[in-house]
Every structure is written in C-alpha cells, then in structure tokens.
C-alpha cells in the first residue's frame with residue numbers, strides 16, 4: 001500500500017507557540033507531504049471553548065482529506081500539529097470494529113465541561129468515544145469508537161475529573177509508573193494481548209509520551225516517559241499484531257527541540273513506510 005503523508009500544522013487546540021511550525025520544520029529537513037491542510041481563522045464567540053469554530057472548520061477539511069486518502073487506497077499518516085487533529089483522523093473511517101492504540105503522557109479525555117484549560121487538544125479521545133461539545137461530535141457523526149476497544153499507554157498526567165470520566169467510560173490505560181515498575185516486556189505483552197482482540201486499529205502517537213529529557217520537542221512535557229526506541233517498538237508492535245488503518249504523529253514542537261524529536265519522527269516515518277509497503281507486498 002502507498003503511504004500518504006498529510007501535514008496538519010494546527011496549534012489552535014493547544015495554544016502554546018510552536019507546533020504550527022512542525023510541518024515546515026520537517027519539510028526543511030527533507031520530508032515531503034502529499035497534502036498540507038492549513039488552519040483558516042474563523043470568528044470565535046466569547047465564552048466558548050478555545051478556537052472552537054476555527055478548529056471545527058479545520059477538522060472537517062482534514063477529515064475529508066483522510067477520507068479521500070483512504071478511498072484512493074492509500075494509508076493516511078497525519079503529522080501534527082496538536083493532538084486535536086486526531087478527532088478528524090478517527091472520524092474519517094467507520095470505527096465500530098476498529099480499536100485505538102493511544103500512546104501519550106496525557107489522557108486527552110476531557111470534555112468542554114471538565115476541562116480547566118478549555119484547550120481542545122485535551123479532548124480528542126473523549127470526542128472519539130462520543131463525549132464532548134456538540135460541534136465536535138458533529139464531526140465524528142456515527143464513527144465513534146467503543147471505549148473497550150481503546151488502550152492508552154505511557155499515561156502520567158491525568159486531571160482528577162478526567163480520570164473519573166475515563167473510569168466511568170470503562171477505559172483501560174497503562175501508566176508510565178506501571179511501565180517503570182513492571183518493565184517494558186510486561187508492557188509489550190499487555191499491548192499485544194489488547195491488540196489480539198481487534199482486527200483493526202487507529203494508532204495515535206503523541207511525541208510527549210517520550211521522556212522530554214531525550215525528546216524535548218513538545219509543547220506540554222511531563223517528566224519521565226518512554227525512550228525513543230521503546231516508542232518505535234510499540235508502533236512496530238501495532239503493525240505486527242493487527243491491521244493499522246490510519247496513524248497520527250502529533251504534538252511535535254520544533255521550538256523546543258534540539259533535533260532529537262525530529263530525528264525520532266524521521267525514524268518512525270521510515271518504520272511506518274516499511275510496514276505499510278510490506279503489508280500489501
């Protein structure tokens with residue numbers, strides 16, 4: 001299968017300077033994109049969640065791009081940009097039999113009601129399950145994901161209300177503390193047994209799942225985390241255990257990077273390309 005790189009330099013879901021520059025930073029290092037979907041500023045209502053109209057417009061266009069990529073028989077690999085874009089990637093394909101492997105330091109399961117920051121990049125996984133602001137749910141339509149088909153890995157920063165929501169929805173997550181205590185082999189076994197229950201997944205990789213001491217190019221770093229090699233191993237495991245239908249690599253912030261996160265992104269891109277090409281060979 002052919003891979004199509006879709007650039008999504010969105011920062012309105014995060015509002016910390018930098019991730020809007022991710023695509024041009026990757027292009028300057030030689031990466032090429034099939035398409036780049038850009039943000040067009042819309043008028044915002046006061047008191048609404050941050051940049052809601054701007055993001056809804058952007059996400060609808062990004063979703064359409066992923067739909068067309070899939071219709072063309074190509075594999076959509078979406079580069080962020082902040083994690084709000086996953087709303088569009090996940091919404092693009094029917095999800096009733098599809099799971100999600102979500103590698104992240106954060107839960108991204110806030111709703112507009114629980115969120116303190118009101119930033120949409122903390123909400124995409126809630127929206128994907130059908131919880132959140134009506135305007136965001138409109139983008140998802142019927143393509144929600146069942147909570148019992150989702151596994152989060154690398155979690156080390158949950159808000160109290162967010163954690164309550166995650167528990168009430170029946171979500172499963174592996175914390176970084178568990179990974180550190182029980183080991184990476186244990187982690188891979190857990191991920192593997194989860195993947196084996198599914199036919200197909202969307203893979204969402206947040207760069208802040210990695211230790212910011214090793215990969216500092218992110219907007220919301222949290223102490224500790226995966227090594228770049230472990231991150232690659234988890235992504236590889238995804239492709240080896242189950243059919244991956246789409247993927248995001250998000251939250252790269254070149255302003256804070258010292259070339260290290262970019263280097264990991266290039267390695268991950270090469271790995272995904274190899275897996276996608278091989279799948280139909």
Ligand SMILES: [Mn+2]
Nearest residue numbers: 083104108206
């Ligand atoms: Mn995230």
